[in-house]
Amino acid sequence: MSNEKGFHMTPEDFRHYGRAVVDWIADYYERIESFPVLSQVQPGQIRGSLPPSPPLHGEAFENILQDMETLILPGVTHWQSPNFFAFFPANASGPAILGELLSAGLGIQGMLWATSPACTELETHVLDWLVDMLDLPSKFKSTGSGGGVIQDSASSASLCALLAARERATDFGSNQHGCDGRLVAYASTQAHSSIEKAVKIAGLGRQNLRLIEVDNRFALRPDALARQIEQDRHAGLIPCFVCATVGTTSSNAIDPLPEIGRICRNAGIWFHVDAAMSGTAALCPEYRYIHAGIGLADSYCFNPHKWMFTNFDCDCFYVADRGSLIKTLSVLPEYLRNKATESGAVIDYRDWHIPLGRRFRSLKLWFVIRYYGIEGLRFHIRRHVELAQDFARWVEESHRFEIAAPAPLNLVCFRHRGGDEINRKLLDRINRSGKLYLTHTTLNDRITLRLCVGQTHTEERHMQRARKTIEEIAAALE
Numbered sequence: 201m202s203n204e205k206g207f208h209m210t211p212e213d214f215r216h217y218g219r220a221v222v223d224w225i226a227d228y229y230e231r232i233e234s235f236p237v238l239s240q241v242q243p244g245q246i247r248g249s250l251p252p253s254p255p256l257h258g259e260a261f262e263n264i265l266q267d268m269e270t271l272i273l274p275g276v277t278h279w280q281s282p283n284f285f286a287f288f289p290a291n292a293s294g295p296a297i298l299g300e301l302l303s304a305g306l307g308i309q310g311m312l313w314a315t316s317p318a319c320t321e322l323e324t325h326v327l328d329w330l331v332d333m334l335d336l337p338s339k340f341k342s343t344g345s346g347g348g349v350i351q352d353s354a355s356s357a358s359l360c361a362l363l364a365a366r367e368r369a370t371d372f373g374s375n376q377h378g379c380d381g382r383l384v385a386y387a388s389t390q391a392h393s394s395i396e397k398a399v400k401i402a403g404l405g406r407q408n409l410r411l412i413e414v415d416n417r418f419a420l421r422p423d424a425l426a427r428q429i430e431q432d433r434h435a436g437l438i439p440c441f442v443c444a445t446v447g448t449t450s451s452n453a454i455d456p457l458p459e460i461g462r463i464c465r466n467a468g469i470w471f472h473v474d475a476a477m478s479g480t481a482a483l484c485p486e487y488r489y490i491h492a493g494i495g496l497a498d499s500y501c502f503n504p505h506k507w508m509f510t511n512f513d514c515d516c517f518y519v520a521d522r523g524s525l526i527k528t529l530s531v532l533p534e535y536l537r538n539k540a541t542e543s544g545a546v547i548d549y550r551d552w553h554i555p556l557g558r559r560f561r562s563l564k565l566w567f568v569i570r571y572y573g574i575e576g577l578r579f580h581i582r583r584h585v586e587l588a589q590d591f592a593r594w595v596e597e598s599h600r601f602e603i604a605a606p607a608p609l610n611l612v613c614f615r616h617r618g619g620d621e622i623n624r625k626l627l628d629r630i631n632r633s634g635k636l637y638l639t640h641t642t643l644n645d646r647i648t649l650r651l652c653v654g655q656t657h658t659e660e661r662h663m664q665r666a667r668k669t670i671e672e673i674a675a676a677l678e
């Protein structure tokens with residue numbers, strides 16, 4: 201911004217339009233329930249409504265903001281609607297949005313401690329806070345052997361864990377020579393697709409990912425894991441990485457961390473725990489059982505951008521031994537050398553993830569934690585679980601529907617008793633109604649509907665409306 205006449209936005213205009221944008225966002229939240237939750241546009245419709253070429257001359261900000269309304273909103277699926285029950289949530293909150301705005305306002309790039317000490321030190325501090333808030337092992341703290349870092353996503357975090365595992369298993373040789381096709385990774389058949397992607401990117405080869413069978417609760421079977429590891433060793437392969445999931449995407453299954461962790465420890469295998477959505481539940485002492493055995497993990501990640509009221513993107517990734525991660529990812533060209541780095545007294549987060557550059561993401565997390573306080577966060581997490589459990593009871597008592605998997609927290613997997621065809625139609629009609637948004641999965645080869653309660657403003661009245669809509673549409677289909 202500058203006071204000189206030119207093309208830039210002046211400070212006065214920024215103030216003026218900044219207020220208009222904040223008002224627009226506040227109004228959006230006030231009327232969010234008036235939109236169909238799932239965008240109803242056809243492919244190409246949004247592009248078709250945009251001018252074919254960019255403007256030669258700058259336009260009035262009022263017009264740009266007006267086009268948000270007319271051109272963009274129709275193509276928005278309203279993730280922040282309290283009637284959004286699809287996938288896992290990507291919830292947000294006032295303090296998070298304002299923290300994000302400040303991060304954009306400062307516009308810093310925190311690749312090195314020296315390029316903005318506050319960016320690094322606030323991040324370290326808040327990630328240490330979260331270790332206590334979730335009651336994670338103290339080895340994940342920066343004051344011990346490990347530490348935490350904010351990544352863009354759980355996918356990136358799991359990839360970094362796998363890369364560090366690969367290097368530890370080969371004495372940092374794969375970084376030098378590449379993989380020789382003998383490294384093997386393990387996860388359950390229910391693990392998130394990001395693990396398969398990580399295996400492909402890390403160069404292990406898709407055929408060296410073993411998807412281990414699950415029990416009747418969709419949790420990884422440790423006996424099957426142990427057998428597969430043994431078999432692979434016998435075949436001259438090198439098991440290097442196991443990913444357990446706390447809260448699988450399809451059904452929220454919780455893998456048995458103590459048994460898996462012991463197998464990994466005995467076999468010297470890197471043990472990673474992906475708790476992308478469900479990790480947030482551990483804010484509440486009564487749900488901390490989900491992390492039993494986490495003390496055996498080499499790395500752990502969860503996404504405040506899913507369930508902890510912190511807008512996308514924000515994944516917290518922890519390692520027990522930061523040395524292996526840094527040695528895996530560190531490259532130091534001359535142009536990044538500086539006194540602080542050489543003193544060894546600072547953290548340079550560029551060595552803790554894939555990109556070099558990084559935003560000031562910890563601001564929004566800090567704002568959320570301070571604004572809600574631990575008790576405020578717990579209150580809302582408990583409320584979500586309670587609402588989901590009420591919904592599960594409603595399904596259990598219904599003659600039309602059945603529960604398809606245990607519902608330990610805020611995800612309910614259910615289906616119409618009438619078979620796949622009616623469930624497909626039901627899902628389609630529910631989502632076309634615009635009243636709520638659900639997604640599906642398959643469990644035991646059967647179409648299953650998923651209802652996840654995690655949107656910031658979901659309340660009992662939204663659940664009532666969801667039940668009524670589901671019931672009415674199902675009745676009309678029968």
Ligand SMILES: Cc1ncc(COP(=O)(O)O)c(C=O)c1O
Nearest residue numbers: 288353354355392394449474476
């Ligand atoms: C268990 C699990 N892991 C990883 C991911 C990937 O998350 P992200 O979008 O942060 O990469 C998801 C997404 O829903 C997930 O459910």
